[in-house]
Amino acid sequence: MRGAIFSRPFLVLAVLVASLAIAHGQAGGFDPVFAGGSPLNIQVDSFSPLEGQVVLSNGNIVLLTYRSVNGRYVNRLTGITAAGEIDTSFGNNGFVDFAWSDVVSSDRASNIEVQNVLGAERIVVSGGWSQANGRKTPTRLLRIDRFLPNGQSDTAFGTQGRAAFPNAGDGVVDLLIQRDGNILCQGDYGVLVRVRSNGSSIDTSFGSSGVVNTGQRGSRLAIDADDRIYVTGRLGSGKGKGSTIYPSVTRYTPGGIVDATFGSNGNALVPFATASAGDIVIDGSGNIVLGGTDSAGGNQDFAVYRLTSGGALDTTFNGSGRSIFPDFGGRDELQIGLAVQTNGKAVLAGRASYDTALEPNRFAVVRFNADGTIDTDFGVSGAATWSLNQFSSLVNVTARCENEDCTSESLMVSGGATPYIVVAKLNGN
Numbered sequence: 412m413r414g415a416i417f418s419r420p421f422l423v424l425a426v427l428v429a430s431l432a433i434a435h436g437q438a439g440g441f442d443p444v445f446a447g448g449s450p451l452n453i454q455v456d457s458f459s460p461l462e463g464q465v466v467l468s469n470g471n472i473v474l475l476t477y478r479s480v481n482g483r484y485v486n487r488l489t490g491i492t493a494a495g496e497i498d499t500s501f502g503n504n505g506f507v508d509f510a511w512s513d514v515v516s517s518d519r520a521s522n523i524e525v526q527n528v529l530g531a532e533r534i535v536v537s538g539g540w541s542q543a544n545g546r547k548t549p550t551r552l553l554r555i556d557r558f559l560p561n562g563q564s565d566t567a568f569g570t571q572g573r574a575a576f577p578n579a580g581d582g583v584v585d586l587l588i589q590r591d592g593n594i595l596c597q598g599d600y601g602v603l604v605r606v607r608s609n610g611s612s613i614d615t616s617f618g619s620s621g622v623v624n625t626g627q628r629g630s631r632l633a634i635d636a637d638d639r640i641y642v643t644g645r646l647g648s649g650k651g652k653g654s655t656i657y658p659s660v661t662r663y664t665p666g667g668i669v670d671a672t673f674g675s676n677g678n679a680l681v682p683f684a685t686a687s688a689g690d691i692v693i694d695g696s697g698n699i700v701l702g703g704t705d706s707a708g709g710n711q712d713f714a715v716y717r718l719t720s721g722g723a724l725d726t727t728f729n730g731s732g733r734s735i736f737p738d739f740g741g742r743d744e745l746q747i748g749l750a751v752q753t754n755g756k757a758v759l760a761g762r763a764s765y766d767t768a769l770e771p772n773r774f775a776v777v778r779f780n781a782d783g784t785i786d787t788d789f790g791v792s793g794a795a796t797w798s799l800n801q802f803s804s805l806v807n808v809t810a811r812c813e814n815e816d817c818t819s820e821s822l823m824v825s826g827g828a829t830p831y832i833v834v835a836k837l838n839g840n
Contacts, residue, residue: 438838439776439790442821445836446495450797453489453497453832461832463523464807464825467532467560471498474825474832475523475536483512484519488534490562491834502562509556514549515541520556522586526594528608533565534558537596539582540575552576553583553596553604569610576606576613587632587640589665593617595640597632601625603642605667618667625661635693635720638665643691643701646678657681658688660699660718674722681716682724683707683733688716690749692757698725702749702759705735712738715749715757715779729783736777736785736793739763748808748824752839753817755781760808760824763796776808776824776837795837810839 441448459478466472470493477484486509490501497505511518520538527533540554552575557568564572585597592608603625605617613621627644634640640663647654658681662673669677681688681701688703697720705714713736717728724732736759748760756778763775774797778789785793807826813819820839825832 436838437790438786438788438840439778439795440838442836442838444494446834450833450835451491451495453834454830455832456830459487459832461807461825462519462521464809464823464834465523465525465534466809466811466823467525469493470811471501471560472823472825472834473501473523473534474834475520476832477519480510483510483516485510485512486520486536488536488558488562489832495834495836500561507558507562511538511540511554514543520554522583522596524586524588526557526588526592526608528592532560533568534560535586535588535594537583537586537594539599542575550577553598553606555594555596555606555610557610567609574606574610576604584629585632587634589634590638595632597625597630597642599628601627601630603632603640603667616666623663623667627661629689631689631691633691633693633699635697639663639670640665640667641691641693641699643689646680648680648682655684657683658686658701658703658716660691660701660722662722672721679718679722681718681732683716686714686716686733687711688714692749692751694751694755695753696720696755698728700749700751700757702757705733707735708738710738712736713759713761713775713777715759715783717783727782734779734783734785736779739775739794739796750808750810750822752810752820753812754820756786757781758808758810758822758839763794774826776822 456478459476462475464474472491474489476487488507490498490505492498499505518540520536522537524535526535535557537555540552541549543549554575556573557565559565566572582599583596584599587595594606596604603623605614607614615621625642631643642661644659645656646659647656660679662670664670671677685706688701690702692700694700699718701716703714704711715734717725719725750758758778760776775794777794778786780786787793809823811821822837822839825834
């Protein structure tokens, strides 16, 4: 979820096979109610990567996965109750299967978000889709499907619940819903498209005829309280061979025009040569928070970077604008998910690696205080970890308020690994 809860869903890892050695009531411990105080393990087919999760306002969770059926990919939505059980009222006993692979076997949905329609929640998924056109190479389209909270197709959207438009990219790498309900899709080749909230058409008032060429591949999106759009990427700090490439953020107006008042002519750099950052969240103070890894210590370690709302490096954050979590075990870490809680604390999720054959990898959730220091009250010395037995697909992190004034927060995490999809709820206080 986004907005007042400041969170994002994110990428790659494995199955959780050991419980946290952290008390239930402690920050980073399992919620004692959800799935009986342990992760929920959902048995799946031999190949069922997890693409994303959303958390609805009632606490229910919807997961997006895909699986191979007779050589073709089939998308699947899975409904989970706030108590950590399969929601049998969702779809067909908890599941909704829908295929996009009628022309190209690998076509699938790759993103999921929640859209608010006149006070009612809708589930939106997007991805790349191929349409036969009588020629050898099919037409590549952006496809968006919308569902009701119970898993039924929302026939009020597009044509019978789906919409498809020309897309210059090979797929959709990020999906974002603006506050007016309009839908932003960032294509793999750096093309940002805005679709009207009801799926009727491309919004031609956005950018140039509804499209902005960001020039950034694999970038992530965020919006702030003024509906300005932030796109991550990588840019050089100089010209020619002497140029150094840094992580970057470009800001656009709500109408899709580069905002020249931000940073330098609309672009801001994260000026650390060892930085690797991509995931982005705008926090409650308007600061720009990026998650990633940093090799300043030799190995790639979890790291958080913060820019001011104007695009300058925020040196009030750990004194430098950068905070690096200590190396876990002498090998490279892999940052995957980012969420920022309402108190400004940043949460990273990913893989912690150890120089040991017995247990080379662990899934890790680490937390930083709002001032950039490590939150040693979270988990053990700032980290909650689980054992892993293999790599797999996306890991997602969502911070959620548990009461109206948000004095109680939780962290929903999910990951996919054969033969399970695993969902856990952590104490985020």
